[in-house]
Amino acid sequence: VGEFDLIARYFARPVRRAALGVGDDCALLCPRPGTQLAISTDTLVAGRHFFADVAPHALGHKALAVNLSDLAACGAQPLAFTLALTLPAADEAWLAGFASGLLALADAHGCELIGGDTTAGPLSITITVFGEVPQGRALLRSGAQPGDDIYVSGTLGDARLALNALQGQRPLPPEVLAHARQRLETPSPRVALGLALRGLATSAIDLSDGLLGDLGHILERSRVGAEVEADDAIELIASRAYFTGATSQFSSEDWRQQAYPLALAGGDDYELLFTAAPQCRAEVAQAAATAQTPVARVGRITAQPGLRVRDAQGQNLAAHFASFDHFA
Amino acid sequence: VGEFDLIARYFARPVRRAALGVGDDCALLCPRPGTQLAISTDTLVAGRHFFADVAPHALGHKALAVNLSDLAACGAQPLAFTLALTLPAADEAWLAGFASGLLALADAHGCELIGGDTTAGPLSITITVFGEVPQGRALLRSGAQPGDDIYVSGTLGDARLALNALQGQRPLPPEVLAHARQRLETPSPRVALGLALRGLATSAIDLSDGLLGDLGHILERSRVGAEVEADDAIELIASRAYFTGATSQFSSEDWRQQAYPLALAGGDDYELLFTAAPQCRAEVAQAAATAQTPVARVGRITAQPGLRVRDAQGQNLAAHFASFDHFA
Numbered sequence: 209v210g211e212f213d214l215i216a217r218y219f220a221r222p223v224r225r226a227a228l229g230v231g232d233d234c235a236l237l238c239p240r241p242g243t244q245l246a247i248s249t250d251t252l253v254a255g256r257h258f259f260a261d262v263a264p265h266a267l268g269h270k271a272l273a274v275n276l277s278d279l280a281a282c283g284a285q286p287l288a289f290t291l292a293l294t295l296p297a298a299d300e301a302w303l304a305g306f307a308s309g310l311l312a313l314a315d316a317h318g319c320e321l322i323g324g325d326t327t328a329g330p331l332s333i334t335i336t337v338f339g340e341v342p343q344g345r346a347l348l349r350s351g352a353q354p355g356d357d358i359y360v361s362g363t364l365g366d367a368r369l370a371l372n373a374l375q376g377q378r379p380l381p382p383e384v385l386a387h388a389r390q391r392l393e394t395p396s397p398r399v400a401l402g403l404a405l406r407g408l409a410t411s412a413i414d415l416s417d418g419l420l421g422d423l424g425h426i427l428e429r430s431r432v433g434a435e436v437e438a439d440d441a442i443e444l445i446a447s448r449a450y451f452t453g454a455t456s457q458f459s460s461e462d463w464r465q466q467a468y469p470l471a472l473a474g475g476d477d478y479e480l481l482f483t484a485a486p487q488c489r490a491e492v493a494q495a496a497a498t499a500q501t502p503v504a505r506v507g508r509i510t511a512q513p514g515l516r517v518r519d520a521q522g523q524n525l526a527a528h529f530a531s532f533d534h535f536a
Numbered sequence: 537v538g539e540f541d542l543i544a545r546y547f548a549r550p551v552r553r554a555a556l557g558v559g560d561d562c563a564l565l566c567p568r569p570g571t572q573l574a575i576s577t578d579t580l581v582a583g584r585h586f587f588a589d590v591a592p593h594a595l596g597h598k599a600l601a602v603n604l605s606d607l608a609a610c611g612a613q614p615l616a617f618t619l620a621l622t623l624p625a626a627d628e629a630w631l632a633g634f635a636s637g638l639l640a641l642a643d644a645h646g647c648e649l650i651g652g653d654t655t656a657g658p659l660s661i662t663i664t665v666f667g668e669v670p671q672g673r674a675l676l677r678s679g680a681q682p683g684d685d686i687y688v689s690g691t692l693g694d695a696r697l698a699l700n701a702l703q704g705q706r707p708l709p710p711e712v713l714a715h716a717r718q719r720l721e722t723p724s725p726r727v728a729l730g731l732a733l734r735g736l737a738t739s740a741i742d743l744s745d746g747l748l749g750d751l752g753h754i755l756e757r758s759r760v761g762a763e764v765e766a767d768d769a770i771e772l773i774a775s776r777a778y779f780t781g782a783t784s785q786f787s788s789e790d791w792r793q794q795a796y797p798l799a800l801a802g803g804d805d806y807e808l809l810f811t812a813a814p815q816c817r818a819e820v821a822q823a824a825a826t827a828q829t830p831v832a833r834v835g836r837i838t839a840q841p842g843l844r845v846r847d848a849q850g851q852n853l854a855a856h857f858a859s860f861d862h863f864a
Contacts, residue, residue: 232610232677233742234575234674237575238572238573239566239573241569245564245573247563247564247651247666249664251653254657256655282562294579327584327585328584329581329583330658332657
């Protein structure tokens with residue numbers, strides 16, 4: 209079958225919100241008066257962002273999830289997306305799985321596929337996502353204030369734990385790996401939390417490269433510093449019970465040394481990192497409850513520039529961790 | 537240097553129209569009241585859409601040009617674009633050339649880079665472009681009417697001629713190749729013509745896959761047929777003087793047989809194909825003059841379904857040409 213048939217079969221659906229969807233030179237989108245369009249683009253490349261043999265359903269989910277996560281970090285309501293899909297060959301079973309994972313997440317967020325491009329080449333996926341945010345209400349990286357609490361949603365480090373295990377660097381029992389792998393392969397974009405934090409969070413970013421690296425972007429944009437409590441961060445590793453439970457073979461100190469890099473620099477968490485004034489703790493708890501998404505405090509913003517990461521002994525770990533950098 | 541440095545150095549520029557540009561989780565764009573946003577995505581893959589050793593300046597130009605061409609085909613005014621760039625390595629000389637070609641064309645059209653993603657992997661470029669069109673005034677593929685004239689802007693077939701020469705399939709004198717290669721590597725998106733055709737053209741598409749294949753999309757969407765005059769189409773090959781001039785070694789019939797596939801199925805022309813009512817010929821000529829873009833009639837729309845391509849002898853060539861299909 210040809211390209212146009214493939215697109216029609218797996219991706220073309222009746223247009224709902226957009227004025228015009230897949231099948232013309234452009235899609236047409238009409239944002240409501242008083243709103244701004246939030247736009248983000250992310251590429252996933254085989255061998256770099258995913259294993260080439262990952263389940264296509266999971267890959268479809270993740271390709272959109274990482275983009276929705278950017279909308280969440282801006283407090284934007286998802287509207288629509290375009291898909292640029294580069295494939296070595298037109299494998300129908302693969303496409304069917306990819307489309308079902310992609311469109312299930314799209315439907316869950318009311319986010320409509322409005323256009324795209326399918327080309328032959330090394331497997332990669334670029335999605336550009338569109339969201340709506342009331343004029344002037346987007347969450348930015350630039351608003352953190354000295355004294356603000358630093359929060360993280362959900363869990364940290366499990367995605368990296370799974371990656372390490374799948375790369376053969378760390379054996380894990382099957383049930384531990386299975387859960388961690390879900391975090392790696394099918395992250396949940398925190399869209400509801402982002403919406404609930406509008407007008408409340410002073411800054412926000414999504415965690416794609418690791419807590420410290422992404423916090424660094426907030427510090428740079430907001431021209432502030434931060435103190436992070438490493439032992440609060442490692443509490444957020446969902447798999448910690450395996451390492452710290454009664455039957456664990458790991459000492460508490462062994463665990464800490466393994467846990468710090470997972471929680472602080474693991475990457476691929478797709479949680480929200482955000483800041484809010486300390487007098488707003490009850491409102492943050494209410495926003496988390498509304499969004500049915502747990503949040504936890506992991507530090508505070510300081511007027512003093514730089515990033516300090518305190519371990520249990522009060523030592524600064526910051527120098528041990530560098531941001532994941534795609535070309536580093 | 538790291539990814540973020542590269543982006544900052546070559547692509548980050550002061551934001552003009554967008555509310556927020558490169559450097560946050562999302563860009564923010566605020567279309568004017570009464571307008572729709574026209575959106576299109578195109579990917580260029582090394583080895584498929586361009587030679588890996590193409591001049592980076594030309595590649596930057598073309599990556600945006602093919603997207604602007606989609607806006608032109610909708611009659612949309614370019615606003616902004618996102619860039620997803622996948623590179624084998626962070627080669628600064630390459631990036632500088634790519635960025636200069638990309639941003640020169642962007643500036644020429646007042647089209648602002650508002651976001652993107654840079655990843656390591658096999659060389660490919662996905663651009664998503666945003667344009668503005670007054671509500672309900674976009675040129676679509678679906679409005680062609682029986683009796684309408686079929687027009688093509690500019691020239692046809694020279695891009696394919698250059699591709700054939702560069703692939704060693706057809707020797708060309710250096711000056712002929714140089715011109716044809718410009719058409720292949722640095723096409724001119726017909727944005728001004730698209731704007732001038734609003735309210736005048738009944739349908740439009742840009743020529744990326746070849747005249748007959750792209751006309752086929754209009755016929756399908758408009759539920760009509762067409763007759764194309766092959767000898768009118770080959771008149772639009774800019775390099776024809778080389779093949780048909782007094783010193784040419786080609787017979788007139790030799791030339792026709794070589795010219796038909798170039799003009800009718802060459803691909804990569806990035807001209808506009810559009811339809812307009814025959815009583816609007818003077819207005820079409822005026823639109824072409826306003827846009828400083830030549831246009832020529834190459835056929836007409838018919839109520840009878842199907843595509844008929846008449847050669848000089850009145851024979852139907854349609855069966856000889858199939859649309860370029862990326863997975864065919």
